[in-house]
Each structure stands twice: as C-alpha cells, then as structure tokens.
Amino acid sequence: MSTDKPYKKPFKLEEISKKEVFSVPDGYFDKLPTIIQTRAIESTKKKAVFTPMGVLRLAMPVILVVLISGYVGFKYLNSSERKDAKIEKMIAGVSTEELVNYLDNSDITSDEILEVVSFDGESLEDFTPGIDDLSNKDLELLINDMDFGNENSI
Numbered sequence: 001m002s003t004d005k006p007y008k009k010p011f012k013l014e015e016i017s018k019k020e021v022f023s024v025p026d027g028y029f030d031k032l033p034t035i036i037q038t039r040a041i042e043s044t045k046k047k048a049v050f051t052p053m054g055v056l057r058l059a060m061p062v063i064l065v066v067l068i069s070g071y072v073g074f075k076y077l078n079s080s081e082r083k084d085a086k087i088e089k090m091i092a093g094v095s096t097e098e099l100v101n102y103l104d105n106s107d108i109t110s111d112e113i114l115e116v117v118s119f120d121g122e123s124l125e126d127f128t129p130g131i132d133d134l135s136n137k138d139l140e141l142l143i144n145d146m147d148f149g150n151e152n153s154i
Contacts, residue, residue, distance in 0.1 A: 076082070134142075
C-alpha cells in the first residue's frame, strides 16, 4: 500500500507563472478606506421604527377606545328617556300662571287638549287632590262661580 495518491503530483511554487489574473482600477486602494468607512456609517444609521403596520398596531387600541366611547355616548345622549327627562324639566320650569295665560290667550279648546293628553291608568283623584275634603257648601260656591257657557273658563 502506498500513501501516494496517483492524482496528486507535487508542485513547486516557483513553477507557477506570475501573471495578474484580476485587474484593479487605478487608485482603488487609495479610496478603499473612505469607501469602507462610508458603508460602515450607513449601516449604523437607525432604520425607521415606525412602519405603517407598526403605527397601526400602536394606534388600534386608541381607535377602539374612541369608537366604543363614541358609540356609548351617542346612545346615551340620544336616548328617548333622556329626551323625556329634558322635556319634563323644561315643562317644570314653566309657572302655572304662564301656562294659564297661554291657554286663555290661545285659540285652543278643552276638547283639543283632551285629545292630546293621555290618562293611562290615572284616575281623576290624581288630578284633583283634596277635593274630597271640601264641604258641600264650598263645592256649591265653586260651581256657582264657574261660567259653564265659556269653554275657556275650565
């Protein structure tokens, strides 16, 4: 067994020709340090952290909170119960004297008022508190003072 391999033959470095296989532009090695330094500085510059998806990912919770609070606020502010409460508060601010003056000076009749007003589940006693406590004499005086010929006196 021989340790020599048939496909390898020994060579000497001096036997190899000394020709330049690759060519280098003139002044290349003079400019090389500045080229390397420029590339190193460019690679150390920070890239933008905020990409469009990154911004959207950060803004999504804020957008959701704004949308949900807007929806809830819109529903609360436009609820019919809240509107009814506002109307009741406005009506409560009108004095009885102003209301009586308005009804006396307008062309609206008692029948028209009764058509609009609803008495769901309410009895007459709810609107006339203390009338049961009046004596017959006081009731007769009230009846005599009323003018039944004039519709606006009611």
